[in-house]
Amino acid sequence: MKPAAFAYAKARSLDHAIELLGTREGARVLAGGQSLIAALNMRLDAPPLLVDINGVSGLDRIERPDGQVEIGALVRHAQALGSQVVARDAPLIARALPHIAHPAIRNRGTVGGSIAYADPAAELPACLLALAGEVDITGPAGRRTVKADDFFLGLFETALGPGEILTAIRVPAATPQMRCGFAELARRHGDYALVGLAACARADGAGLRDSRFVFFGVGATPVRARKAEAVLDARGFDGLDEAVAALADDLHPEDDIHASGKAKRHLAGVLLRRVVREMQDPWA
Amino acid sequence: MNITEDVPPALTALDRPNSYIGRSVPRPNLARLTQGRGQFVSDVVLPRMAHVAFVRSPHAHARIKAIRTEAAKNAPGIVAVVTGRELAEIITPWVGVLTHLKGIKSAPQYPLAVERACWQGEAVCAVVARTRALAEDAAELVEVDYEELPAVTDPETALDPGTPVIHPELGDNLTFERKLDVGEVDKAFAEADAVVETTFRFGRHTGVCLEPRAIVADWNPGEQRLTVYQATQAPHMMQNLFAKHLSLAEHQVRVVTKDVGGSFGIKVHTYADEMATVALSKLLRRPIKFVADRLESFVTDIHARDHRVHAKIAVKGDGTITAFAIDDLTGIGPYSVYPRTSGIEANQVVNLVGAPYACPNYRAQARVVFQNKNVMCQYRAVGHPIAVAVTEALVELAAAKIGMDPLEIRRRNLIPDDAYPATSAAGLKFELLSHHASLAHLDAMMDYSGLRAEQKRLRERGIYRGIGFASFVEVTNPSAAFYGVGGAKISSQDGATLRLDAQGAVICHTGVTEQGQGTEAVMAQVVATAVGVPIERVKVVTGDTDNTPYGGGTWASRAAGIGGEAAWQAGKALRANILAVAGSILQAAPKALDIRNGVVVDADSGRERIGLDEVARIAYFRPDTLPPGFQAELMATRHYVPRTWPFAFTNGIQASYVEVDPETGFVKLLRHWCVEDCGTVINPQLVDEQVRGGIVQGLGGALFEHCVYDSRGQLLNGNMADYLVPMAAEMPDIEVAHVVSPTADSELGAKGAGEAGTAGAPGAVINAVNDALRPLGATPITETPITPECVLRALGKV
Amino acid sequence: MSTAVEVTLMVNGERVSAAVEPRKTLVDFLREDLALTGSHVGCEHGVCGACTVRLDGAIVRGCLTLAVQCDGAVVETIEGVSDSGEIADLQQAFERRNALQCGYCTPGMLLTAAELLKSGEVPSREAIRAYLSGNYCRCTGYHAIVDAVEAVARARAGQVGVGEAQ
Structure with missing residues (x-):
């Protein structure tokens, strides 16, 4: 179980990385490598060139621009987990991070890599979507920003084009009105979830507004439960049963080896109840 | 918490002064492992060693129409590309049956599939190269033309007339069947106050030893000898099998087992890819290493437990259990695994249902069928x-x-x-x-x-x-009732050889092996107690067919009970031999002496007379000072096998x-x-x-x-x-x-x-x-x- | 371009320069090129933890890190931390508590436990289990490992000596 041969180039800068990516069709960015190298070892993927961006400076910062939290693509999960800024201003992400794999993986795996890889059962893509965050992308044509809503396109498919690199994610900083909720059901600690839910909304009196409930592990991408959201926005916590019922329209999970689609939908309903209750009374 | 519960036991007939029996003595071999200085087979490197990777069937059942190896043979670093047909000229096939499992049948299995691949993952071609990575590169270049055949996968229909027979020469897909009817089962159910009847399904699982199967085979044409470094539970059994199928004498084969990264019954069977590795070494006249990677482990390490059991119980209102009845069905893959067979798990199920209870009425049927999945066989707690x-x-x-x-x-x-x-x-x-x-x-x-x-x-x-x-x-x-009576050359007896070294320490060679259970500690405890030396002065040697007494190895929870008893008896014999020498030196009756804490003492008073170091010095270097005609024998071997109870x-x-x-x-x-x-x-x-x-x-x-x-x-x-x-x-x-x-x-x-x-x-x-x-x-x-x-x-x- | 790349790194305090194929993982490099066979290969897809080593002070999967990525890095393996005596108490606790059987997972388990204990706090058994949750042990059932780690945490915190815990 050894990877097929590939070439390796270490980028000195973002521009250099983009230049290197342009030298070979199918070249891949190597960040934390925690998913990529496993796939290479199993020969599920055989890129001709890996462009290592770990040496590119400036991508490993957690910053707090006005009203936002910006996490550089090379920020390791462990670094984010230990960050006071993340804990205070991006509590949803802080809640999700301990569920990601295990210490040795979190020491190496990056926030940007997790978003760019876009595993549909992963935590961070769902968090980014729930927070209505955005991603910064740099490529041969320059820099652009893509909203999370437009980023996750399909199974392991994102808005990242050929030769492009995700450089940072940005999410709105928490406010006193913001309510977050997170829950996942994984067979074992650190496993990808059978079903997970990352949620964010604005408290409005006794109700919720602008709610974004994003399920993961239930489709090809993180999936917003738009009908359930609408019900909750309209009816508040009284609409919980109706919102759970609405998941039948929102989610269409397929069977996998760990659970049937039917069971996943049931579990999604359980998570919705739990997360909404938690958002209703975050200090309970 | 208790780091160790080091509580000396109450005195028993076994008890001797300074007894280690019943004490939580730390294992002597642990520091090596905690420091990463173990020697696992995957660590073994030999001069001229090459690595093999296998091309494996992607189909559960397929005819192999052609194998094209030219491109692979021209790949960088390639030593050889060998097909099943070519390898079959070096090594003979095997059939996993035992005579005491009446009616069990199986088909000849080859190290590499010759005409048909019968499960997804069966090796069909071997690629040998300078490194494992190069071997895998070349393996991707081997082109195999498969004609996919219908796969038999559901045991429930494996015996239906419409289901293809995997091995037509066997007549049907039934590997083994056993029926048992004891007491008055029908009457018990008829007269029961309550009956529970249900169907159990046990999922297939596998051992997932953290160290995958690993073997380095080294055929030395100059010596005409094969040395195999193998992570196995049964070195002597493997010596016999390698010799038999490579047409060698057993003394031409040495199996060396160093540290084994977990076994649990996984590493006590004949694996086609391991047999291929020894054959490749003979063919290529150089050391060949095979370490199963995790993906091939999942499709080749034996699986176990895939059973469907219809079962019922009859009870009276007062709770008396009056009958058990079961119908067990299990699919074991396309071959009964050699040499222990794949009939044992179902046989054990029949034996063990209801076993704790005083219930006289029991009916059982077990059927074991072939299917096109990876093989199943004995894994920890078989059945x-x-x-x-x-x-x-x-x-x-x-x-x-x-x-x-x-x-x-x-x-x-x-x-x-x-x-x-x-x-x-x-x-x-x-x-x-x-x-x-x-x-x-x-x-x-x-x-x-x-x-x-x-x-x-x-x-x-x-x-x-x-x-x-x-x-x-x-x-x-x-005892021999398990395998020996069925014709398998799997030793049920085990031996221990003890030697007093020249400084008065005791070297113990044992036929049982260590895979982490603590065999070395247990042997050292038994030997130290039996001989009468501090445990630090016992060195245990395991896992080398050139040097250890013939024995079965470590499986079926036999190492301490059988190997330990052999060591105990050998320890008593060595003590007697040492005391004979000491008696001769001291002009005392050996019976009046004992060995305690490494010193010969007066048995009655405990007074110290002479250290074992001094006994050894005299016996080995100044035997001229011993009485004429006296020969010191500071080595003793004893064997043991349970005889009274099977x-x-x-x-x-x-x-x-x-x-x-x-x-x-x-x-x-x-x-x-x-x-x-x-x-x-x-x-x-x-x-x-x-x-x-x-x-x-x-x-x-x-x-x-x-x-x-x-x-x-x-x-x-x-x-x-x-x-x-x-x-x-x-x-x-x-x-x-x-x-x-x-x-x-x-x-x-x-x-x-x-x-x-x-x-x-x-x-x-x-x-x-x-x-x-x-x-x-x-x-x-x-x-x-x-x-x-x-x-x-x-x-x-x- | 898939030819070997020159790297220089510190491994267990020794400067090592080597030409490595890009596809070679760190654990294969350590085992095959440097004969540091204490780091083990268990799954090669990042699940079992047998290949755990330290890279620039933090534990990583040796199978999910390429050797070429380690140019200029500091790598520590079980051999290094054994020789330095850094985790001697943890090793002794594992030995006394028989927190290993076959020993194949042990180097990775020890390095992971060492990282957990770095803070000097005494983690709960649950926290110990969670931290070790990416290190597979087929032999022990984990209880003894948790015992040993807990004992060392307490001993380091001055709560009770490992040796006194008998």
Whole structure:
């Protein structure tokens, strides 16, 4: 179980990385490598060139621009987990991070890599979507920003084009009105979830507004439960049963080896109840 | 916590001054392993060594029409590309049958498939290169033309007339069948006050040893000798098989087993790719290394436990169990595994259902069928987890049906502790068991009544916890009745050779092997005690067919009971020999002397007379000072095999405490207890850890582990991300205690303890989950692994 | 371009320069090129933890890190931390408690436990289990490992000596 041969180039800068990516069709960015190298070892993927961006400076910062939290693509999960800024201003992400794999993986795996890889059962893509965050992308044509809503396109498919690199994610900083909720059901600690839910909304009196409930592990991408959201926005916590019922329209999970689609939908309903209750009374 | 429970035992006939028997002596070989200085086969590097990778069939069943190797042969670093047909000229095929399993049949198996591949993952071509990576590169260039054939995957239909026969020359897909009808089963069911009848399904799982199978074969044409470094549990068995199939004499084959990264019954079989590796070494006249990677481990390491059991139990209103009946069906892949066969697990299920209970009426049928999936064979606790889960789930379902406490129904039916020797309905002969003492001990240890009260309290708050039990019997210390009488050259006897070295230390060579159980510690304890030396002065050597006495190795919980007794007898013999020398030096009667703490003393007074270092010095360097005609013999060998009892049965009971989330179907293991009786406990800590590790292996099967195949015979989760092994976060703390009923078959009185944990855990968990779900009106769960989906189904939620 | 790349790194305090194929993982480099066979290969897809080593002070999967990525890095393996005596108490606790059987997972388990204990706090058994949740042990059932780690945590915190815990 050894990877097929590939070439390796270490980028000195973002521009250099983009230049290197342009030298070979199918070249891949190597960040934390925690998913990529496993796939290479199993020969599920055989890129001709890996462009290592770990040496590119400036991508490993957690910053707090006005009203936002910006996490550089090379920020390791462990670094984010230990960050006071993340804990205070991006509590949803802080809640999700301990569920990601295990210490040795979190020491190496990056926030940007997790978003760019876009595993549909992963935590961070769902968090980014729930927070209505955005991603910064740099490529041969320059820099652009893509909203999370437009980023996750399909199974392991994102808005990242050929030769492009995700450089940072940005999410709105928490406010006193913001309510977050997170829950996942994984067979074992650190496993990808059978079903997970990352949620964010604005408290409005006794109700919720602008709610974004994003399920993961239930489709090809993180999936917003738009009908359930609408019900909750309209009816508040009284609409919980109706919102759970609405998941039948929102989610269409397929069977996998760990659970049937039917069971996943049931579990999604359980998570919705739990997360909404938690958002209703975050200090309970 | 207790770092070690180093409590000297009460005096027994075994007891000698400074006895190490019954003490938690730390294993002497551990520092090597904690410092990363072990020597595993995967670490072995030899001059001119090349690496082999195998091209494996992607199909469950396919005819091999052509293999084109030209491109691979021209790849960088290539040593050779060898097909099955070419390799068949070097090594003969094998058939996994035993004569005492009447009617068992199988087809010849080759190291590389010759005409047909019969399971997904079967090796069809070997690619040898300078490195493993280069071998894998070239393997991708081998082109195999397959004609896909219909795959037989469902055991339920394997015997139907319309199902293709995998090996037409065998006539049908039936590997082995056994029927048993004892007592008056029909009458018992007719007269029962309650009958529970259900179907159990046990998922396929596999061993997932952390070190995958590994072998380095080194044929030296100059010496005409094959040296095989192999992670195996049975070096002498493998020596015999390599010699036999390469047409060599056994003395031309040396099997060396250093550290083994887990075995659990996985590394005690003949694997086609390992046989191919030794044949390749002979063909290519250089060392060849094969280390299975994790993906090929999942499709080639033996699988186990894929059984469907229809089962029923009859009880009277007072709780008396009056009959058991089972119909077991299992699919074992396309070949019966050599040389132990794949009939043993079903045979054990038949033997062990109902075994703890004094129930005279028992009917059983077991059918073992071929299918196009990876082979199944004996894995830790062979058959026990199935038999125990079937029996114990039936017992608790029956108890629930008649409204009786699950411990009470056991008290009323377990074979009484004073009824031994006893024979089970299936004909198992029990020398001495302690079901009732074990149950009483467990009851107190877990504070059963307190837990029941807690359970009740929590249910009122919507928290659903369950308590489940499993009484069990474990087969250990097998005599020749297990394999030898069936014609397999698998030694049931074992030997130990002890030598006093020139400084008065004792070197012990033993035929049993170490795979982490603590064999070296146990041997050192026994030898130190028997000879009378400090344990630091015993060095144990295992795992080398050139240097250790002939023996079976370590499997079926036999190392301590059989190897330990051989070492005990050898220790007594060496002590006598040393005392003869000392007596000669001291002009004293040997009988008046003893050896204590490495010094020859007067037996009566304990007065020190002469150190063993001095005895050795005189015997080896100044034998001229000894009386004429006296020859010192400072080496002694003894062998042992159980003769009175074909097996040393052990017993015990486990309890599981779980919490089930009825909304999600998730089961949380809260605690687990085990009381077991393995006779004399040589090293309590090592026995406890065998039990704990075994329990977690059973818990893995109960809740997580499952080789999931589709209907075309494709393994869907053959990797460690999707095949769920038990990890630390989900496992409970486990409390272990012992009742001691030594076997009189040996002086040590030790029985085996390696499989008790695995035997009982799944049954206890099934019962605990059903206990938790009972107030919710759930359908009883009778399948493993118990997944969240399975629980939700039982609750009618999906 | 898939030819070998020159790297220089510190391994267990020794400067090592080597030409490595880009596809070679760190654990294969350590085992095959440097004969540091204490780091083990268990799954090669990042699940089992047998290949755990320290890279620039933090544990990583040796199978999910390429050797070429370690140019200029500091790598420590079980051999290094054994020789330095850094985790001697943890190793002794594992030995006394028989927190290993076959020993194949042990180097990775020890390095992971060492990282957990770095803070000097005494973690709960649950926290110990969670931290070790990415290190597979087939032999022990984990209980003894948790015992040993807990004992060392307590001893380091001055709560009770490992040796006194008998």
